[in-house]
Structures are given as structure tokens and as C-alpha cells.
Amino acid sequence: xxxxxxxxxxxxxxxxxxxxxxxxxxxxxxxxxxxxxxxxxxxxxxxxxxxxxxxxxxxxxxxxxxxxxxxxxxxxxxxxxxxxxxxxxxxxxxxxxxxxxxxxxxxxxxxxxxxxxxxxxxxxxxxxxxxxxxxxxxxxxxxxxxxxxxxxxxxxxxxxxxxxxxxxxxxxxxxxxxxxxxxxxxxxxxxxxxxxx
Amino acid sequence: xxxxxxxxxxxxxxxxxxxxxxxxxxxxxxxxxxxxxxxxxxxxxxxxxxxxxxxxxxxxxxxxxxxxxxxxxxxxxxxxxxxxxxxxxxxxxxxxxxxxxxxxxxxxxxxxxxxxxxxxxxxxxxxxxxxxxxxxxxxxxxxxxxxxxxxxxxxxxxxxxxxxxxxxxxxxxxxxxxxxxxxxxxxxxxxxxxxxx
Numbered sequence: 001x002x003x004x005x006x007x008x009x010x011x012x013x014x015x016x017x018x019x020x021x022x023x024x025x026x027x028x029x030x031x032x033x034x035x036x037x038x039x040x041x042x043x044x045x046x047x048x049x050x051x052x053x054x055x056x057x058x059x060x061x062x063x064x065x066x067x068x069x070x071x072x073x074x075x076x077x078x079x080x081x082x083x084x085x086x087x088x089x090x091x092x093x094x095x096x097x098x099x100x101x102x103x104x105x106x107x108x109x110x111x112x113x114x115x116x117x118x119x120x121x122x123x124x125x126x127x128x129x130x131x132x133x134x135x136x137x138x139x140x141x142x143x144x145x146x147x148x149x150x151x152x153x154x155x156x157x158x159x160x161x162x163x164x165x166x167x168x169x170x171x172x173x174x175x176x177x178x179x180x181x182x183x184x185x186x187x188x189x190x191x192x193x194x195x196x197x
Numbered sequence: 198x199x200x201x202x203x204x205x206x207x208x209x210x211x212x213x214x215x216x217x218x219x220x221x222x223x224x225x226x227x228x229x230x231x232x233x234x235x236x237x238x239x240x241x242x243x244x245x246x247x248x249x250x251x252x253x254x255x256x257x258x259x260x261x262x263x264x265x266x267x268x269x270x271x272x273x274x275x276x277x278x279x280x281x282x283x284x285x286x287x288x289x290x291x292x293x294x295x296x297x298x299x300x301x302x303x304x305x306x307x308x309x310x311x312x313x314x315x316x317x318x319x320x321x322x323x324x325x326x327x328x329x330x331x332x333x334x335x336x337x338x339x340x341x342x343x344x345x346x347x348x349x350x351x352x353x354x355x356x357x358x359x360x361x362x363x364x365x366x367x368x369x370x371x372x373x374x375x376x377x378x379x380x381x382x383x384x385x386x387x388x389x390x391x392x393x394x
Contacts, residue, residue, distance in 0.1 A: 014238055
């Protein structure tokens with residue numbers, strides 16, 4: 001196989017979930033049928049890797065110093081949703097009608113990985129809470145052990161700043177079958193049952 | 198979402214098997230963790246798209262006018278294996294101990310798609326057979342209707358040039374269960390049964 005082709009296959013393996021076989025299929029596909037789009041991908045990727053940084057206000061990915069979402073004056077300034085990663089932010093934006101602000105931790109409290117309050121920008125978050133505009137802080141960290149610990153810490157920050165913290169509801173996912181829901185989720189959903197009116 | 202980020206997600210969708218969700222995951226992964234490798238991918242991809250062409254002898258992908266395999270004097274010059282695509286060539290190289298030459302059709306006879314003998318380089322193949330060095334032509338087109346039609350045509354070319362054509366064996370795949378083998382394969386394998394000595 002040509003040197004450049006095997007380099008390309010190797011380079012494609014930096015993509016998540018792409019092993020040797022898929023990388024090979026991608027390389028052949030681009031060479032056989034999609035040279036133009038392949039070139040476009042190369043230039044967009046180069047631009048993105050060099051120019052996308054983080055918004056100085058919410059820490060989400062942005063090529064501007066303040067991202068479009070933070071700069072959008074039509075969004076609600078009383079609500080702030082705190083998420084672990086830009087992916088979570090994108091998921092909430094796509095699934096819900098939330099129109100408030102965000103803050104992206106870019107991680108979760110995890111002392112063993114060297115992730116403390118400083119790495120998560122919590123001083124910056126406290127400053128933002130202290131501005132006094134925010135009334136509710138929606139804590140949307142992941143429902144994992146570390147995510148819950150982070151949520152606990154964030155709730156304390158909110159209380160200290162006189163902001164009302166809230167947390168996403170836990171329970172049975174829609175469209176699933178009770179039989180396949182894990183035990184702790186089921187126990188939680190059972191405990192948090194509500195009366196139908 | 199930032200313009201550049203949504204451009205990147207859109208551009209990643211040129212990869213086979215990558216939809217919106219995977220493209221998003223890839224973009225976030227590269228931005229969060231693999232900027233260096235992302236840049237490397239961008240430059241390798243650009244080089245590959247611009248510089249990889251086809252070998253003038255076997256039509257496989259190559260950035261040289263004659264590929265390394267054709268230029269390799271230690272490979273057997275009496276056998277020529279004809280495949281539909283560079284992927285098939287790579288599969289045969291990886292799986293078998295074949296040490297002969299190749300010819301890549303870059304397609305199969307398919308008049309409805311405008312693929313005739315000219316597009317498949319069959320004149321070039323005939324010239325090669327006429328050189329007189331080749332004794333066996335292994336026809337490794339796919340076992341599809343079009344692949345079989347192409348194999349039939351290739352066999353005629355071989356006969357005309359006094360070269361012995363051969364075809365990959367059909368039968369039950371190794372490691373499978375008879376129960377799940379499709380009918381025509383099973384019928385073929387049954388008909389082509391051989392005596393055990």
C-alpha cells in the first residue's frame with residue numbers, strides 16, 4: 001500500500017470509534033468518490049483545530065471571545081444551566097425549549113485526575129452568580145458518582161450566592177420498559193412518584 | 198453553535214457511515230482532546246486527496262506513476278489477479294499469501310451506470326496479457342450478478358490471449374453455521390463437494 005495512503009488510514013484513527021478497518025474504508029471511499037469533499041473536510045478541520053477556542057463567558061467552544069449564545073440579548077438572563085461538556089450543552093439545546101444562559105465546566109470534580117474547582121472555572125462561575133442577575137442555577141451534570149459530587153458542590157456555591165439551585169429529574173426514561181430499567185433508577189423513580197390529579 | 202463548529206460537523210459527514218450524531222461526537226472529541234492529531238489528519242488528508250492518483254500499470258491507488266507493488270521485482274510475474282477495487286486488493290494482500298501481480302478494474306461491467314470495457318481499462322489489460330509473461334489470470338471480481346458477468350468477459354479475454362483463467366472458489370464460509378448460509382451458496386457448495394482422501 002502507498003505510504004501516503006497508509007498515513008491517511010493511520011491519521012483517520014484519531015476519530016473516536018474508528019479502528020483500522022473503518023479507517024481503511026473511509027480512506028478508500030474518499031479517494032474513490034469524494035475527493036472534493038475530502039479536501040473541504042481537510043481545510044475545515046485545519047481551521048477548526050486552529051481557531052476554535054473557548055467563550056470567555058460560558059467556556060463553550062467558540063471562535064469569538066464571546067460566543068453567539070452569550071451575546072444573544074434575547075435569551076433569558078435569570079437562568080443559568082451548568083453542564084459538564086459542550087456535548088451536553090448541545091443535547092439540551094436540541095432537546096429542550098430552554099432559553100437561558102449556560103456555563104460549561106469542561107469536566108467534573110475528579111481530584112484523582114487533577115480536576116479541582118480551579119480547572120472547572122468555579123471561581124468564574126461564582127463571580128457570575130455574584131453579579132446578581134441569575135435567579136436559578138440548573139445543575140445538569142451527569143448522573144454519575146463524580147457528576148453527583150460536582151452537583152453537590154455547585155448547589156453549595158448557589159446557596160452561598162443566594163441563587164436557587166435545581167437539578168434535572170431522575171426517573172424512568174420515556175419509551176423504555178420497566179423490566180430493562182436498572183435497579184437504582186427504578187428505586188429512585190418509585191420513591192419520587194407523584195400523585196396524578 | 199459556532200459557525201466553524203457546525204461547518205466541521207457538516208464536513209465530517211462526507212465520511213462513510215457517519216451521520217449527524219457521530220459527526221458531532223467526532224468534532225467534540227477532536228476539539229476537546231486531540232487537536233494535534235486533528236491537525237495531522239487535516240494535513241495528511243489534504244496531501245492524500247491532492248497527490249494520490251492511480252498506478253499506470255495496475256490502476257491501484259498510488260502517489261507514484263508505478264506503484265510499489267508493480268515495481269517490486271521479487272513478485273511473481275506469471276500470475277495476475279484481477280479485482281474490482283483497491284479495497285479488494287488490500288483484502289487479498291492481507292488474507293492470502295499471493296505474491297503475483299494485480300490489475301484493478303475500478304468498477305465492474307455495468308452498462309446502465311455507463312461502465313463498459315473502456316472504463317475498466319480492459320484494453321490495457323489485454324495488452325498486458327499479450328506481453329506473454331502472464332500464465333494464469335485469477336479473476337477475483339465479487340460474486341454478484343455484475344461481478345459474475347465481468348468474470349465471464351474477463352475469462353474470454355484470457356482465453357483469447359492464451360492465458361489460463363481461474364476464479365475464486367465459492368462455498369460455505371469458514372466458521373459459519375450451515376443453518377445460516379444462504380440457499381444458493383449452500384446449493385453451490387453441495388454441488389461442488391469433493392471426495393476426502
